[in-house]
Amino acid sequence: MPTINLSGAQKNYGVNSANAVSNLDLEIRDGEFMCLLGPSGCGKTTTLRMIAGLENLSDGEIRIGERVVDSVRAGVFIPPEKREMGLVFQSYALWPHLTIERNTDFGLRLRKLPKEEREQRVEKVMQALDIAKYRDRYPSQLSGGQQQRVALARMLAVNPGVLLLDEPLSNLDARLRLEMRAELKRIHKEFKTTIVFVTHDQWEAMTLATTIAVMNEGTLQQMGTPNDIYDRPANRFVAEFVGSPPINILTFGSSASAMSRAAAAYLGERYPSLRGVGSVGIRPEAIGYATKGGDVPAGSFTGEMTVTGVLPTGGSWILELRNDNETLFLTTNALPRVETGSRVDFFAPSDALHVFDKDGQRIAEADALLRASTLN
Amino acid sequence: MALLSETAKASTVPDGAIAPTPWQRWRYRAKVASREPTTLIGILTALLFTYLIVVPIISIVLDSVRVQFGHERRLGKDFGDLTLYYLDRAFFSPVSVDLFWRPLLNTLSVALGAISLSLLIGTVLAWLISRTDMFGRRWFATALIVPYMLPAWTFALAWTTLFKNRTVGGQPGWFEAMGLTPPDWVAYGRFPIIVILALHYTPFVILLFGTALRRFDSQLEDSARILGAKRYQVAIQIILPLMRPALLSSMVLIFAKCLGEFGVPYVLGLPVKFEVLSTSLFRSIASRQTGVAGVVAASIMLIGIITLMIDARLVREARRFVTVGSKGSMNRQSRLGKYRLPATGFAALIFLLSVGLPLLTLFLSTIMKLPAQFTLDNFTLDYWIGRDLNTVALQTGILLSPDLWAAAKNTLMIVGLASLTSGILGLLVGYVVIRTPVKALSVYLRQVTFLPYLVPGIAFAAAYLSLFAVPRGPMPALYGTVTILILALIADQMPYASRAGISAMTQLGKDPEEAAQIAGAGWFRRMISIVIPIQKGALVTGVLLPFISGIKGLSLFVILAVPSTDVLTTYSLRLVDYHYTQAANAVVLIIAAIAYLGTLAAQKLTKTNLAEGLGS
Secondary structure, three states: OOOOEEEEEEEEEEEEEEEEEEEEEEEEEOEEEEEEEEEOOHHHHHHHHHHHHHOOOEEEEEEEEEEEEEOOOOOOOOHHHOOOOOOOOOOOOOOOOHHHHHHHHHHHHHHOOOHHHHHHHHHHHHHHHHHHOOOOOOHHHHHHHHHHHHHHHHHOOOOOOEEEEEEOOOOHHHHHHHHHHHHHHHHHHHHEEEEEEEEEEEHHHHHHOOEEEEEEEOEEEEEEEEHHHHHOOHHHHHHOOOOOOOOOEEEOOOOHHHHHHHHHHHHHHHHHHHHHOOEEEEOOOHOOOEEEEOOOOOOOEEEEEEEEEEOOOOOEEEEEEEEOOOEEEEEEOOOOOOOOEEEEEEOOHHHHHEEEOOOOOOHHHHHHHHHHHHHH | HHHHOOOOOOOHHHOOOOOOOOHHHHHHHHHHOOOOOHHHHHHHHHHHHHHHHHHHHHHHHHHHEEEEOHHHHHHOOOOEOOOHHHHHHOOOOOOOOHHHHHHHHHHHHHHHHHHHHHHHHHHHHHHHHHHHHOOHHHHHHHOOOOHHHHHHHHHHHHHHHOOOOOOOOOOHHHHHOOOOOHHHHHHOOOOHHHHHHHHHHHHHHHEEEHHHHHHHHHHHHHHHHHHHHHHHHHHHHHHHHHHHHHHHHHHHHHHHHHHOOHHHHHHHHHHHHHOOOOHHHHHHHOOOOHHHHHHHHHHHHHHHHHHHHHHHHHHHHHHHHOOOOOOOOOOOOOOHHHHHHHHHHHHHHHHHHHHHHHHHHHHHOOOOOOOOOOOOOEEEOOHHHOOOHHHHHHOOOHHHHHHHHHHHHHHHHHHHHHHHHHHHHHHHHHHHHOOOOOOOHHHHHHHHHHHHHHHHHHHHHHHHHHHHHOOOOOOOOOOHHHHHHHHHHHHHHHHHHHHHHHHHHHHHHOOHHHHHHHHHOOOHHHHHHHHHOOOOHOOOHHHHHHHHHHHOHHHHHHHHHHHOOOOOOHHHHHHHHHHOOOHHHHHHHHHHHHHHHHHHHHHHHHOHHHOOOOOO
16 A cells, blocks of 8 residues: 555634644655554544545545545545454444455455355354354344444454554453554554554553554644654653643743742753753652762752652552642652652752743753753 | 546645635535535435425415406406515405404414313413322323324314214214204304313423423422422412523414314304304315415414514523433423322313213214113114115215215325335435535525425415426426325425434434445445445334324315325315215224324334424
């Protein structure tokens, strides 16, 4: 399947309503496992449906390779049934009046394949997804996980170049979800399909995707590998949306807390070019702590705070630190040697700081600066 | 495909925020809309219903302000000129009292009486059925709805069979025959009409009020009790205010139904010249006063529309009161204690009065030679299956009369064809309303198919007469044909059919069809393989429901049918007019049986309680 290209894609439901998707540029390359990630209502499902052709554009254009399939200005619209894609719905949308086998071979019958080949392909995909034993049952007789596999099988049977998945795991319980994640990864390898996957679950995105596109309020926030997204968030929204417990943000400015002022001073003194930035973020796992009189690594951003909570999460701990009205969270894998009420010195190395300007955009030049000083 | 050749136009999207031109937008939308027949079907059905529903209504409103045929000389104007003569005649002239004002007052008083009586009986029964430990609650829950499944004038005929006095000729009523002459006010006019309509519409109250009671969150009650309120205080301060929307709603609906009711006032009002709006309209049409008929019909429509708009408003208001709790809405029962037996007796009495007695009376009247003489030799099956009877006309029993079978055949053909058509059209409308990308089309279709609901059947029939009685354009004059009956029935049934279609399509959702689309199925393939098979049940209901209401319908037919297009209802009414009491009652019993069994069959098929959705 050639590259799918969205340029300037826009969608609004009515003249006066806000854009569900605005001015979206997106490129999905062959063989990619792309994840559209964002909070509910961010336009990710709309984007997926636009690619499938189930949603019309208000402006912009969609190309598959060099072929324009959807363009408001050129007046082109190729209907979904001619786009040769697969889509697994969040509700699975199995046809209730057809058996599992008829559900699965529906697309092949439409393509008028010879009977033998059809049976062969249905058999193969039903075996692969372990649903062959239910072939004569009706969808209502299957469990959620089984229905989900039928929905996948139905689309895989026609071997589409692109497989679109709309939150397919959200209706499954935790254990099934884990199994299906592994299943999806296997399918991606085995069938060599391009997969576009919509989710609001960051862990699903991180564990599955080769590329993540983070969306918010209809606009693309950042596109990159899972590591890019986590380690170099393009703005505060991405930084705060990805990661749990969420990143600690210290906002500078006139009404800043004592802790934030200390952070501003720390940056300003050592890196004159970073005076006047908007905020700084520190991931919880990048923060260390030392009990009173303990060692604090030189050159790191540090301060004294009170432990106000020790929350075990099984195998690791979250510590809640407070100072005036500022709260920091840090995570540690070692059994904490402190209890509620202890005074501790927290510290974070300079390369663990994510610096954002006043508009919340990442200041990329700061990265080299901060890393260099740690190496010294 | 022409679309495929338009490749490599990627550069047509310029940078910056310049929006596409309106022409580009329109062209794109047209392309999206035209790739499937959905929009085309939508436009065609919209045109069809404009012609079948909107145009007749406009036509009759115009009739009321234009010079009608035969009045040119008197008014000194040409046929079709604008005139206020008919409005003046109906509203301000000396005859206006007879034409409009007294019928209006009578309609209002009958409606008011029926509403009060049915509320009184209905609320008590609803409470007994849904919230107490009365004996046989489940049985009563179904049994007390039966009156609504039967045509209302079944009861009117039973009433005359019992109470008819010497004011009118023909076979005397049972009381008269026993030597007790009922006074006119008992036998005819306002009082019996009120009683019969009240009994007929009580199920409305039981259904609406009962549902509201069952959904009532008993935690609201408990909270008041815990704070120290007594039972009557809870009833007055908590339950009643929250039940108000349901009560008001049933009042408004009963009023709207009474407005269009024709059969009962026709049978019981005519002998004492007690006229309501619907019978006055009928008389105007029968005496070819087309202009005045237009005024009266338009007035009935206006009152109907206003009433149902009030109801829509009430329903909106009622949403503020939604008290459906998942846990608290369980069905809590009050113990009746020593009143348990009397309460059951009351429910049984109402059942006897509203179902048992009328049906038994009608049945007995068809197997007795002389009224109210209960000796063995007085019983006969001659009226059903007799041959060579010594009578002037109708010399065979009704079941052997070719007229009955002709009427039955007509009924099946006319009502059956109309129901089948409206059922299919309803599903199509539902499909278009839910699926079309052209929003205006969806809104228009939804509203235009609902319009007949606001217009009482008798006024709607008058509108049809006004439009189709004379040839217009390519359309020949349709009066007296089967076609006009079928068209009017289709239009009249569209509110139910389209509502069934829309709700079925809403329930289906987009997903199954979109999944088929993604799998590569075009429009026709999706219809045949996915939509129609899944909607089979909805289609059956959409045909069956209009069929039942069509079978017992009277007001449309009474205006549009002629002897050659007699259906069972008009046939029985004709028999009433000729005073063939036994035969008329037998035909009504047959209709009642078909309507009742049909409703039961529909309930079985759809596994729901359809009485709620049944409009007659």
